Amino acid sequence: MGKSTFFNRIIGKREAIVDDSPGVTRDRHYAVTDWCGKAFVLVDTGGYLPHPRDVMDQAIREQVEIAIEEADVILFMVDRSTGITDIDQEIAEKLQRTEKPMLLVVNKVDNEAQESEAYDFYNLGLGEPVFVSAIQGRGVGDMLDRLATLLDTAGFAEEEDDAIKLAIIGKENVGKSSFVNTLIGKERVIVTPIPGTTRDPIDTPLKFQKRNYLLIDTAGLKRRTRIKENILFYSQLRAMRSIQRADVVLYFVDATAGLTRQDMRVITETMEAGKPAVIVANKWDLIEKDEHTYHRWETEFKERLGQYRFIPVLFTSVLQKKRLYKLMELATQVYEAYHKRIRTSDLNRVLLPIIRENSPPAV
Ligand SMILES: Nc1nc2c(ncn2[C@@H]2O[C@H](COP(=O)(O)OP(=O)(O)OP(=O)(O)O)[C@@H](O)[C@H]2O)c(=O)[nH]1
Ligand SMILES: [Mg+2]
Known part of the structure; x- marks a missing residue:
């Protein structure tokens, strides 16, 4: 830069x-x-x-x-x-x-x-x-x-390593830590049904298809309604720090809840920080489905994303291990596309083919 x-x-x-x-x-x-x-x-x-x-x-x-x-x-x-x-x-x-x-x-x-x-x-x-x-x-x-x-x-040097850094961001209880544990196949980070389980960002190295990754599990974003303004500020600031460290942001939401205003705000900040992202709509297993469901939901998410509709959306189930490898592949593709030094205005053009390639599977 x-x-x-x-x-x-x-x-x-x-x-x-x-x-x-x-x-x-x-x-x-x-x-x-x-x-x-x-x-x-x-x-x-x-x-x-x-x-x-x-x-x-x-x-x-x-x-x-x-x-x-x-x-x-x-x-x-x-x-x-x-x-x-x-x-x-x-x-x-x-x-x-x-x-x-x-x-x-x-x-x-x-x-x-x-x-x-x-x-x-x-x-x-x-x-x-x-x-x-x-x-x-x-x-x-x-x-x-x-x-x-x-x-x-101050002795600052660039974080020198070849690992692709994935920040796992999203509200509380959406399955961020479960995703990390499932990928690495052990209980590295604590998972509970209680919102606010993860307190500090935790880095977990991962090797996937011969590449090195660093998964940055973060504390879930607090819901605006439940808390005092300063705690909200703190939780957003912490999230922004992890976003700044990341090569790609995996933005997790609970698919059944959809993208809220708060999600949109953090996604906007991510885009303004110039970081590429993938929206991960998790807990897909909780949704009753027929063969049109995936497409219909994807369309809904895209509409909600508005000007950021170029961000790929993937529906996953960490619980049933559905599309988790797909997510890693998508994150890698996004990373590579981004590192061909594209200007933000061109992101759309570059990402579209990727998105098409990842067109909705049947359920
Ligand atoms: N049904 C369903 N439940 C899930 C899925 N993924 C995670 N969960 C459950 O959701 C709850 C929260 O999971 P966590 O992984 O702790 O969520 P988190 O986003 O790390 O939460 P915080 O650390 O509080 O921000 C746990 O009870 C998980 O078992 C999923 O794909 N489907
Ligand atoms: Mg957690």
């Missing part, structure tokens, strides 16, 4: 992190992105808060803490045009207490005159800030150099 692409992705993501779906009381002020396989959490205070000088409310405060906790490297971006806000100050105090490598980035520094204003941000006590103008691209090269140095000193 080119340096400017990296930056654009961070900045571009800022436009996309506003979550305006009903029931969400405020915007999210974070973005997760990656560099050399390491997750970054970008906490952004500029631009999105209705009153930048307000004190953070408790929920946002907790989210910032979670974000700092989860990050490998922290880019703290502030806005020159507002000066140091109370929120900046509050976050800076938290950051002073962490040992994590960090870089203070002052955005909207469009010219030299503004640079002298931007020196104020030294007062945050986070070391030498770097001045950028995201719009003009001014200072971005310097910022990325600083970042590169930070990464070197």
Whole structure:
């Protein structure tokens, strides 16, 4: 990934992190992105808060803490045009207490005159800030150099291995851990009917048809209705980290429940992170079938996927070991197609033939 692409992705993501779906009381002020396989959490205070000088409310405060906790490297971006806000100050105090490598980035520094204003941000006590103008691209090269140095000193290297990394993502209780156990043929990860069984991501190496894979089993995404906002934030952040590490995302759903809004949100984030995915509609055994069922369900899923209908959908039963090898083959095909360095806009064209090849089997 080119340096400017990296930056654009961070900045571009800022436009996309506003979550305006009903029931969400405020915007999210974070973005997760990656560099050399390491997750970054970008906490952004500029631009999105209705009153930048307000004190953070408790929920946002907790989210910032979670974000700092989860990050490998922290880019703290502030806005020159507002000066140091109370929120900046509050976050800076938290950051002073962490040992994590960090870089203070002052955005909207469009010219030299503004640079002298931007020196104020030294007062945050986070070391030498770097001045950028995201719009003009001014200072971005310097910022990325600083970042590169930070990464070197932090000892980050690309996760060097030939294994295809498959992140297994999805809501609680959809069969993610069962899938891992079934593939490797033993009880590597705990399976129970209780939602929330898996707590931390667990890596399991797998050899399949002479290739190496790494299965990343993850904690199920919490249901929005059941929990407090910060736990939801945490669970999504964790999922995004695993997605960032992955070559291919296997997005599991319970086939009987279909794709919910929350599923769609995570799928959207996966696409925006530039990761290829396969939708795995599991527990197919629970559905009463005739010879048209598969096709009908597939069509329904595709419709629900809307602009992302190019993502292959496979109906599986982990319990009955149905189409699990097929899933591995499909994941591999998607991986290979993607690694021919295709632009996102071309994904459709590349994936369509694969999807056709995997046309619905009879039941
Ligand atoms: N009927 C049916 N049940 C399944 C299938 N796959 C898994 N299950 C059951 O679903 C329950 C949850 O399975 P897990 O593998 O723990 O689900 P998970 O997605 O890892 O759940 P969390 O770790 O809580 O996120 C268990 O009781 C499994 O036996 C399937 O294909 N069909
Ligand atoms: Mg699990």
